[in-house]
Amino acid sequence: MPLQTLSSARPAPMLRWTLPINVLLAGVALANSPPTVNSQPSVERGYRLYVGLDVEVSQENNYALVEGYVNNRVRTDLSTGLTSLRHIDNMRFTYKPKLSRKPLTVKNVQTDQIADTRNAALKAMRDQMSLAEFRDGQMARLESDLRSASAGGQFDDSGELIIEPDTAAISDAMTAMSDFDTLTNKITNETDFSDQMERTDGESPTALLITAELSSPNRINDAYIIGRARISTEESASQDVLFFDRVGRLDQKPKRIKVIKQGLPVDFEVIDVQIHVYRNGQELATNQSSKQIPLTRAEALQYLALQQMDDYPHQDRAPEPAWSLAPPDLLSAESTHALDYPLTVNVDASGQVTGVAKETIAPTHVTEIVQDLLFFPALDQGQPVAGVAHINLKDFFE
Numbered sequence: 001m002p003l004q005t006l007s008s009a010r011p012a013p014m015l016r017w018t019l020p021i022n023v024l025l026a027g028v029a030l031a032n033s034p035p036t037v038n039s040q041p042s043v044e045r046g047y048r049l050y051v052g053l054d055v056e057v058s059q060e061n062n063y064a065l066v067e068g069y070v071n072n073r074v075r076t077d078l079s080t081g082l083t084s085l086r087h088i089d090n091m092r093f094t095y096k097p098k099l100s101r102k103p104l105t106v107k108n109v110q111t112d113q114i115a116d117t118r119n120a121a122l123k124a125m126r127d128q129m130s131l132a133e134f135r136d137g138q139m140a141r142l143e144s145d146l147r148s149a150s151a152g153g154q155f156d157d158s159g160e161l162i163i164e165p166d167t168a169a170i171s172d173a174m175t176a177m178s179d180f181d182t183l184t185n186k187i188t189n190e191t192d193f194s195d196q197m198e199r200t201d202g203e204s205p206t207a208l209l210i211t212a213e214l215s216s217p218n219r220i221n222d223a224y225i226i227g228r229a230r231i232s233t234e235e236s237a238s239q240d241v242l243f244f245d246r247v248g249r250l251d252q253k254p255k256r257i258k259v260i261k262q263g264l265p266v267d268f269e270v271i272d273v274q275i276h277v278y279r280n281g282q283e284l285a286t287n288q289s290s291k292q293i294p295l296t297r298a299e300a301l302q303y304l305a306l307q308q309m310d311d312y313p314h315q316d317r318a319p320e321p322a323w324s325l326a327p328p329d330l331l332s333a334e335s336t337h338a339l340d341y342p343l344t345v346n347v348d349a350s351g352q353v354t355g356v357a358k359e360t361i362a363p364t365h366v367t368e369i370v371q372d373l374l375f376f377p378a379l380d381q382g383q384p385v386a387g388v389a390h391i392n393l394k395d396f397f398e
Helices: 014-031 118-149 167-190 193-197 297-311 364-372 393-397
Strands: 005-009 047-059 062-070 073-076 090-100 105-114 161-163 207-215 220-232 239-250 255-261 269-279 282-284 290-295 342-347 353-356 378-380 383-385 387-392
Touching (some): 047 220, 047 297, 105 269, 297 383, 342 364, 387 393
Antiparallel strands (some): 047 090
């Protein structure tokens, strides 16, 4: 993929950062104060406020937020389908405050400057296609010879043999076909395509190899990463490039990832690399996330309420699920079928679920996930109030 034009936007408006965070800092400061003797159990701080990364791509004369990634294609908030990254010329990213649950672990991040393999890959593909065309042509000729040799054995109306089959020619044709098939298979095996992909056409480093190990305290299915590499060149002291990769399943066992970012300027130098992990467009905090602040569940709910008030002043709003704080059982779900139930949920003014409507019919595992969800509370003229939400957990995957 050619190097896209990339720009970094400044952090989100400071009001959205300072308004909620100032209210929470007092509680956080107390949590970080010197320990004192207390018979009360410590409060779990299983949530994180941190600075995350939003990536937008140029699409339909606008910039669209990336909400999913599959096989070098992205899904955005401006389209329901997938768009190949090869067809995207410009990208930009913004740092903004986000909420997440327990952070994942990113460790052993290493970089290596390598030669770009794309030209070698294209040559390997052309070689394979040429070999296939040659083999198909030769096999067609040999099959024609076999048919000609077998054209004997013709009989007249009375049943008398007119032309005898050329058994020697048949044997020669079958032997030739077998020998040619064995030969071409041997050639294909000795010049395996994956080996050719690793060949390079030059010595100047124009690609970046990134390796790292990822793990999660809870199982996560279908995760992907968006990384930012900051490089320097002779023409620029600092330049940002983005890279994408599918990770798949994550759990407590470290998983090694390997990403190659190609099409970089010749003889670049790596300044630093940051890796951001996502599930269905929602970023998940890691140990490398910037400006982390541990929060209790009550503090996370308070932040959501303040953010909702900041985003919709003097407006009326129904409660909305905070998908960035999706419960572990939702992150680990393999399909939406077992979660596809319309639900009517009662939410209090803090954004806490107080119950599921009795008329709602759903299995226990679905209602348990809903009970663990956090919500942006309903608003009445911009002020948090209790409300009713109509949701379906499958919406998290769309």
